[in-house]
Amino acid sequence: xxxxxxxxxxxxxxxxxxxxxxxxxxxxxxxxxxxxxxxxxxxxxxxxxxxxxxxxxxxxxxxxxxxxxxxxxxxxxxxxxxxxxxxxxxxxxxxxxxxxxxxxxxxxxxxxxxxxxxxxxxxxxxxxxxxxxxxxxxxxxxxxxxxxxxxxxxxxxxxxxxxxxxxxxxxxxxxxxxxxxxxxxxxxxxxxxxxxxxxxxxxxxxxxxxxxxxxxxxxxxxxxxxxxxxxxxxxxxxxxxxxxxxxxxxxxxxxxxxxxxxxxxxxxxxxxxxxxxxxxxxxxxxxxxxxxxxxxxxxxxxxxxxxxxxxxxxxxxxxxxxxxxxxxxxxxxxxxxxxxxxxxxxxxxxxxxxxxxxxxxxxxxxxxxxxxxxxxxxxxxxxxxxxxxxxxxxxxxxxxxxxxxxxxxxxxxxxxxxxxxxxxxxxxxxxxxxxxxxxxxxxxxx
Numbered sequence: 001x002x003x004x005x006x007x008x009x010x011x012x013x014x015x016x017x018x019x020x021x022x023x024x025x026x027x028x029x030x031x032x033x034x035x036x037x038x039x040x041x042x043x044x045x046x047x048x049x050x051x052x053x054x055x056x057x058x059x060x061x062x063x064x065x066x067x068x069x070x071x072x073x074x075x076x077x078x079x080x081x082x083x084x085x086x087x088x089x090x091x092x093x094x095x096x097x098x099x100x101x102x103x104x105x106x107x108x109x110x111x112x113x114x115x116x117x118x119x120x121x122x123x124x125x126x127x128x129x130x131x132x133x134x135x136x137x138x139x140x141x142x143x144x145x146x147x148x149x150x151x152x153x154x155x156x157x158x159x160x161x162x163x164x165x166x167x168x169x170x171x172x173x174x175x176x177x178x179x180x181x182x183x184x185x186x187x188x189x190x191x192x193x194x195x196x197x198x199x200x201x202x203x204x205x206x207x208x209x210x211x212x213x214x215x216x217x218x219x220x221x222x223x224x225x226x227x228x229x230x231x232x233x234x235x236x237x238x239x240x241x242x243x244x245x246x247x248x249x250x251x252x253x254x255x256x257x258x259x260x261x262x263x264x265x266x267x268x269x270x271x272x273x274x275x276x277x278x279x280x281x282x283x284x285x286x287x288x289x290x291x292x293x294x295x296x297x298x299x300x301x302x303x304x305x306x307x308x309x310x311x312x313x314x315x316x317x318x319x320x321x322x323x324x325x326x327x328x329x330x331x332x333x334x335x336x337x338x339x340x341x342x343x344x345x346x347x348x349x350x351x352x353x354x355x356x357x358x359x360x361x362x363x364x365x366x367x368x369x370x371x372x373x374x375x376x377x378x379x380x381x382x383x384x385x386x387x388x389x390x391x392x393x394x395x396x397x398x399x400x401x402x403x404x405x406x407x408x409x410x411x412x413x414x415x416x417x418x419x420x421x422x423x424x425x426x427x428x429x430x431x432x433x434x435x436x437x438x439x440x441x442x443x444x445x446x
Contacts, residue, residue, distance in 0.1 A: 056133040063128045063135065071099065071137065072121045072145065075114060076249040086111040088139075089249065090122065102127075103139040110142050116250045117151030120144055151250075154257050158284055161259070166266040167287040173271045175291060175303060179239035181208045182303060183232035183270070185225060188213040192244040192275070192296040199300035204307055210238055216245040221255030226264045233268045240271045240303050243285065244296040247278040256283035265289055275299035394429075403427040415442050 037054060038044050050058075076098065077089035086108040088101040101122055103111065114120060124139035161167065182200065186193040193211065200207055212231060214224035225243065232241050243265075245253070255261065256276050265272055265288040274289035275296045286292040293299035343350045389395060393403060404412040407423045418424065418437050426433040 052133075053130070056128070056130045059133060060128040060130050063126045066126045068123060068125045068140075069137075070121050070123050073099065073119070074150075075116055075118045075120060076251055078111065078114060078116055080108070080112050082108075084108055088122075090120070090137075091249075091251065093119065100134070100136040101139050102136055103142075107139050107142065111139075114142065114144065118144055150254065154254075154284065157257070157259055157262075158287070161262055161266075161284065161288070166262065171266065172290045173269075175271045175273070176239045178204075178305065179207060179303060181210060181235075181237045181239055183235065183238040183241040184209055184211045184244065185214055185228040185232070185241065186211070186244045186296075187216045190216070190244075190246065192246045195296040196242060196244055196275070196300045199297050200304050203301065204304035207304055208237075210235060215255075217248065217252045217255055222258035222261050225255065225258075226260050229261075229264045229268055229272070233270045238270055240273065241268065242273045242275055242293075242296075242299050242303060243289070244275040244299060245277065246296065247281060253277050253281055253283050256285040258284075261285055262288045273299050273303055397427065397429045400429070415440055 035048055037050055038048060041050070041058075044050050071090065073090035073092055075088055076091045079087040085102065085104050088103075088111065089098055090101055091098045101124065103124070107124075121143050122137065122139045123141040124137045126135065127138040128135050165171070182196075184193065184196055186196070197209060200209075210232060212228040214228050215221045216225075229241065229243070232238050243256070245256070253276055256274070262284045265274070265285050271290045273291045273293055274283070274285045275293040275298065276283050276285060277295075279294035291302060293302050339345065397403065403426070405425045405427070406412055406418070407425070410417075412418055412424065418440055420437050420440050422437045424435050424437060426435060
């Protein structure tokens with residue numbers, strides 16, 4: 001590959017600007033010959049260097065001559081989202097050295113049976129990506145030689161802590177609906193910190209933050225995170241705690257699967273949210289936390305409400321309240337207007353009219369009843385008077401009869417009760433006669 005071809009230039013186009021020379025073919029200067037780059041690296045100079053593309057191509061040509069190799073390590077990251085390709089990050093079992101492995105076709109299908117933490121051997125040829133001069137291994141065979149020791153220890157710890165009930169649902173604490181202060185545990189100047197603060201402020205700007213910076217990977221991570229959790233849990237102003245970290249490899253996130261971190265999270269009285277890695281990343285702190293967020297941004301959305309949604313809810317509630325109060329007021333107004341327009345208020349005397357009619361009717365009925373009673377009693381008196389008259393002795397006297405009584409007032413009904421010489425009073429229809437018995441004649445009855 002020539003220097004001109006690598007830069008996509010025409011050999012007659014002149015020298016590049018920046019070297020103090022005018023463009024070739026212009027009236028100011030005649031066309032100059034373009035210098036070919038040296039064939040060998042030792043022949044390059046400051047005036048005639050290799051372009052980056054030529055160096056990368058020569059690396060690629062050299063790497064292509066390397067023989068295929070078997071390499072052993074632990075899978076710390078694997079991406080099989082595309083059906084036809086796979087990308088694996090392989091880490092040395094003893095040293096902190098990693099290797100990128102990619103493969104296509106059959107190798108991609110084989111790799112789908114593997115997961116993060118597996119120890120494998122992979123066969124392939126070294127490959128260099130020219131555009132970024134990046135070395136990788138193009139795999140064509142992969143075999144499992146055992147699950148990673150670290151993965152097994154974490155799984156064993158998970159079973160142990162689950163058996164103690166640290167992951168039980170009844171231990172979870174509900175998040176406050178409107179937190180005033182959020183405790184944030186993250187790395188200093190980390191993107192996760194900015195994501196949480198930015199999104200929280202966009203959704204609920206009145207929130208305050210108490211931020212504790214810690215290491216989020218390495219040996220210092222677990223003790224610092226434990227101290228941060230306990231510090232924020234003891235802070236009476238903190239309403240909810242977020243533990244946030246951006247994405248990373250399985251081993252980068254291992255500090256958040258530490259037993260001490262998990263126990264501190266489970267013992268935390270303040271509601272705690274874990275936002276470790278990306279959606280596909282899982283650590284043991286996620287199981288002990290009151291809520292697991294897929295990302296730091298998702299955690300920000302989970303812990304605070306959206307001010308726009310709350311404003312709409314308040315506006316809707318106020319509209320309903322106004323509508324109901326207006327309807328109630330209208331009903332009461334119509335009721336008052338009805339009372340005002342009633343005849344009982346416009347003409348108060350109408351209130352007495354029913355009672356007045358009742359009294360008049362009662363008086364009329366009473367008079368009729370009393371008249372009837374008086375008439376009936378009058379008839380009774382008249383009948384009794386007629387009866388008395390008919391039975392009265394005076395009626396007998398009126399017919400010409402007389403009543404004879406002795407001096408002591410006894411009625412004489414028999415001559416045997418009278419002796420000669422007795423004084424008798426004879427009562428007539430009109431007046432009375434006093435006489436003396438001259439002769440007494442008794443008559444015997446059969």
